[in-house]
Amino acid sequence: MKVVITFNEVIELNKLAEEQKLPYRIHLRDTCNAQSLWIEDLKAGAPVAADDDMRRLLEGYFGKQGIKVRFGTEKDFPILLTK
Numbered sequence: 001m002k003v004v005i006t007f008n009e010v011i012e013l014n015k016l017a018e019e020q021k022l023p024y025r026i027h028l029r030d031t032c033n034a035q036s037l038w039i040e041d042l043k044a045g046a047p048v049a050a051d052d053d054m055r056r057l058l059e060g061y062f063g064k065q066g067i068k069v070r071f072g073t074e075k076d077f078p079i080l081l082t083k
């Protein structure tokens with residue numbers, strides 16, 4: 001099932017990451033048929049794969065909404081969400 005991510009959710013996730021002192025920023029990529037998230041390493045200024053702390057943050061946040069998180073391994077490490 002398709003999941004719609006709002007800008008408010010991305011803002012909230014970034015606040016949670018900042019509160020937890022995680023050096024990352026979450027970004028929303030919205031294409032014609034789907035949305036995905038990606039993580040920017042604030043030190044390197046480049047996309048990175050989610051580390052354990054970021055995985056816990058994302059899985060915890062979306063898990064409360066019944067949403068499953070799938071972490072990509074290809075270029076830009078997209079994060080896909082499904083119900």
